[in-house]
Amino acid sequence: MKDNKYSKKLAYMGAGCGVVLFGVFGLLPGSFLGGVMGLHIAGSLLGMPVESGVLSRLVVAASMVVGVMVSGLMFITASSLAGWLLGSALDTVTAEKKEMATVEHK
Numbered sequence: 001m002k003d004n005k006y007s008k009k010l011a012y013m014g015a016g017c018g019v020v021l022f023g024v025f026g027l028l029p030g031s032f033l034g035g036v037m038g039l040h041i042a043g044s045l046l047g048m049p050v051e052s053g054v055l056s057r058l059v060v061a062a063s064m065v066v067g068v069m070v071s072g073l074m075f076i077t078a079s080s081l082a083g084w085l086l087g088s089a090l091d092t093v094t095a096e097k098k099e100m101a102t103v104e105h106k
Contacts, residue, residue, distance in 0.1 A: 006094070007087030014083020015076055022075035027068060034067020035060055 038060035042050050050056050 004091060006090040007084050010087030010090070011080050011084035014086075015080040017083070018076035018079030019072075021079060022072045026071040026075045030068040030071030031064045032067075033071075034064040037067065038063030 039050060041063060042056040042059040045059070046053070046056055
């Protein structure tokens, strides 16, 4: 029976690394891309020279939040998936070694 000890630990470690990587590399670009997307949405809804009204600011702010959330989701999901895959490979290797050791002792 395969033990899931390493896959869980490395998935959590990968998620932690993803949070750090998101804070360093994903927070600012996520807000920039979300803001640009929000400007385009506000321009198409309210007219292209976007005025500084409340509705246009709300659209831009909401899209900035969505951009940051998507960026964080991508960083954390990708890094925890990489950690889980590495842990699953380690679990498989250690399970095979345990099986080989029990077969040799019999």
